[in-house]
């Protein structure tokens with residue numbers, strides 16, 4: 609199997625520095641990198657930081673821009689603008705349930721009208737030939753998911769008829785936010801109802817789990833694409849190790865350390881953190897350094913025994929140099945925390 613592995617759109621996280629970090633583990637492991645959501649209105653208005661949101665590096669042909677916004681015309685104009693840039697596709701955020709987004713009519717609010725969403729996709733189709741996709745949740749969460757699934761199928765079929773190429777389903781309802789486990793069985797059910805590919809997304813823990821989910825959503829001659837969010841920040845090597853595991857399943861090689869079909873990861877967490885900060889300094893504006901570092905280390909520190917303590921240390925710092933110094937000092941005092949060895 610050679611599943612399509614995708615990095616999820618994540619605000620303040622899915623930017624060039626993270627993409628380059630992931631690529632550094634294996635440049636053939638990820639099929640597409642979704643950007644963090646880009647506000648269509650701000651993009652059209654020429655906000656001061658738009659150049660950073662538009663950075664399509666390091667591999668433009670793997671990049672999918674994600675747009676968010678409540679306004680039909682603005683989304684269409686913004687998509688036309690993005691269409692001029694090198695990229696793999698354009699995605700519309702129809703899944704974000706954060707009140708600040710949803711209240712404006714953006715994100716998951718698009719799921720409340722089949723007609724409006726269909727008109728949007730048809731209009732987007734007229735301005736771009738690039739792969740057009742949406743990212744959705746199971747539904748609003750007013751009814752139980754079983755009852756909402758019929759609506760979801762109707763919604764997705766309309767978008768497909770209007771020219772949509774691809775769907776990512778994060779199988780939780782809007783009400784659930786991150787509570788309760790993702791219901792992957794609905795990814796399989798939705799895939800069986802549609803002609804276009806459906807990627808699953810939600811709660812993948814590590815590389816072995818990623819391979820298991822890719823197998824789960826594959827079937828009927830189709831390889832199911834899988835999207836990873838938070839686990840790719842905690843473990844930027846996740847895609848590389850998953851590829852390794854896939855290879856071992858198809859061409860088993862005995863490993864004296866880990867046993868047949870397993871993979872060993874030996875890595876230095878201090879170095880990875882430093883590499884990330886270097887990339888952050890290189891590609892993001894100074895105004896973003898601290899917030900983006902906090903976001904990243906908020907997940908990455910979960911690899912450490914004293915993770916919460918280190919997060920607090922880093923969060924006290926007011927610039928990237930301070931974060932770097934605190935990071936180095938922690939490992940000077942706790943060298944045993946540097947090495948991470950995992951057997952998959």
Ligand SMILES: Cc1cc2nc3c(=O)[nH]c(=O)nc-3n(C[C@H](O)[C@H](O)[C@H](O)COP(=O)(O)O)c2cc1C
Pocket residue numbers: 616617618619620621643644645674701703704743778809810811812835836837838839
């Ligand atoms: C910090 C953060 C920011 C996110 N930002 C976005 C976003 O910009 N667009 C989007 O569609 N989803 C966004 N999401 C949702 C993720 O793309 C993904 O659907 C969710 O985290 C579940 O996947 P996971 O369990 O692999 O993390 C965000 C999630 C997190 C944790």
